[in-house]
Amino acid sequence: MEFGPIFRSMRRNKVRYGLIVAEVALTLAIVANCVNMIRDYKRQLAIQSGFDDDNIIRVTSRPFAPAFKEDGYLDNSLREDLAALRAIPGVRAVSNTRFLPWQGGGSSMETRVLGSKGEMLRNQVYNADEGTLAALGAKLIEGRNFAREETESETLRMRQIFAKPRPTGADGTPLEKTSQDIIISKAFGQLLFPDGKALGKHLEDTDGDQYTIVGVIDRFYNPYGWPIHEYVMFFPSYSRNFLGGAGYLVRAEPGKRAAVQASIEKALIKANAGRTVQVQELTQIKERFQSRTSLVATILSTLIVLLLFITSLGIVGLTVFSVNERTRQIGTRRALGAQRADIIRYFLLENWIVTTLGLALGIVLAFALNVTLVARVSSPKMEPSLVAAGVFLLWIAGLAATFLPALKGAKVAPAVATRNV
């Protein structure tokens, strides 16, 4: 192998080879880090809510007619809305709840195991009726769902308790504690009871109000501003008021979503005018929530492609230059008996050495850049296997970019050596 001549040639043309080394090193560092970030974004985008996202429609009714200020009118209108929504052909389930998956937030509270004196844990909290789990497509794995009569009576009972200030005891919390049945997510159950079953256990909140776990659902994921995406409790209640309106989740039969969606506004206005109705499919809400992440992933992927193109171009350019400059040397070698394969091998070997030097520097740069990105933009830590894959890819790319110019060099006729000496 021609290591001797290659190293001597490299010493004489430090800058030219240095350029390829720098370019390869930078490319490896950028590509490895971009792919690392893209993989992290893809992981985020792949998280499942645990619900039948594709077939769910969100409906919001916002009243403006003064009649809606009256409790009885609001209750009637809610019942009529639920009936009207259920009557639409193609509807599988309907629910009145404030919960809206994928909106990037919601409401939360703090609870702990009753009597534990332990730390309060934050969890998401939403009202639910008998149709909520069916409307979400959430799977109940233990216990029971809420019943319709239960939702009705609990709504009235809690409304009465909270209609006026509650007398408090010496500790500042209400004297009379309330007690409600709740359904929680499996993940929240595991957080509360790391080594036991959650079903039938009791919780308390910061007022000492109590909750009994009567059901557990398999999976729940709703991205929240605080790290409580998988922790939720549902309590049985309808929810509506004049200022906030009422929210519904409608789940359509597979393939019927668009048709159901088109008839919702008319059906609700027919049931009760004096309000506006907003209808939106959950997939759109989810897309909006994820749009930033998916756009950044797309942009970074595009940058990688452009970058690899430019780097290959640079390697081709420098090899062409290097071949042209050495036309006479090649002719001399050919005249002295070197085969074409020898010439090609020479250039491939030379390029491989240069690329490898670049990659060695690039590995260092890739990890250095990753340290910066981790510190500044909380990107994930670099996985060494990713850098290894990058090294392999750039080796191939380097050899491929060298091959054509080297082939051209190999075609130089031995006679060239005799001209112009």
Place this chain on the structure above:
Amino acid sequence: MILHNVRIAWKSLKRNRSLSVLIVAGIALGIAVSTTFATVRHSFAKDPIPGKSRGGLYYVRMDSWDPARPYPGPDATLPPTQLTYRDMAEIMKSDIPKRQSGTFKTALYVFPEDKTTQPFRENIRLVYSDFFPMFDVPFRYGSGWDKKGDAGPEQVVVLSEAMNDKLFGGGNSVGKTVRISDRDFRVVGVLAHWEPSVKVFDLTQFQIDTPENIYMPFNLLKPMQLRTFGNSDGWGSSGGQTGFDGFLQSETCWIQMWVELPDAASLAKYKDFLAAYVMEQKKHGRFQRPLNNRVSTIREWMKDQRVVPPETTAMLIVSLLFLAVCAVNLVGLLLGKFLARAGEVGVRRALGASRADIFLQHVVECELIGVVGGAIGLLLSFAALAALNAWLKTTVVNPRAAFFHLDVPMVLLSVGLSLAAGLAAGLYPAWRTCRLSPAVHLSLQ
């Protein structure tokens, strides 16, 4: 002389068109990518109200949160992002700030006079009269209300330009009446076009939303029993309080508070005042966490709220490295291009051109490439930013028009980067070329 060099450079570029296209395209791509992502980041990071960000205007926070654990934000050393109603009401009694305003947003139905138009729900911001001068809010007609309007509270509103167009078809609507919820409001002012780069007065959510279109006196909160439509963070026991009054008395944090303190002395005095307020509250059993008041400039508040998305910083870093690769690549291409012309350089040298002449000519050629590439890059990034704005429209509920745009600093940055890239890439090839020995290359002709 330079002009002559530019002409030679232009001829040289035209001679080998495909190579020149490759060279210019490379640099244009690098400039386009780096300018675009510098602008994206800059759009979030820049001074939203030029002149006010370094001082004068301050955002107030106090740590009234749960003694058992810190406020659950990304940084545990920071107090809650907003104040409780009762704390805001108390500290508003201070006469140290030149101006001050608590603020939050709600949503109410607006009933247009024209009965055929549907009522529509609109986000409405509740503010004190000081809000308008504090944020340099420009008025087209009329003005904000006065202290009497605050105290009343009078049923008055200030409309944005867009809302004035929507309700009254533009024109001077001061004195006209608009029905909101179940009350009539008198229009006292109409804003001129007002769009700070980020929604500076409320960075707690939706930071690139269009500002609210209707403003009304804060003290309407109680008579109208308004609810916040922004974030509200609660903790601890309700203390038995229920309903609207319970909410106002609770430890729930939901109000943003701004003060204007013209000099260092008043800033120090106000900080002392806040500390004394918290110490007094501690005696009553509230504020059990360590004293952690923040009186932050807009810049500090933007930093705490992470207004600049980390992805934009990552993309800026990547795009600058991308430009570096383009420049390195350019060095190689130029080196090949220049050295291939060795004979021509030999002739010039033999005819009396000095090395400096040759060097200058080649540097000028590199800069020409930089300028042409930069101009194309700038156009490309203009298109890329327009595409990003179109994307914002489909993903943000209520985005401002052209949130991402090339302003003067970004254009200057782009030009600077183009010249720097051209120079950085061209110096070595130009130097190598001018060092060629004329004799050797002449002999080859």
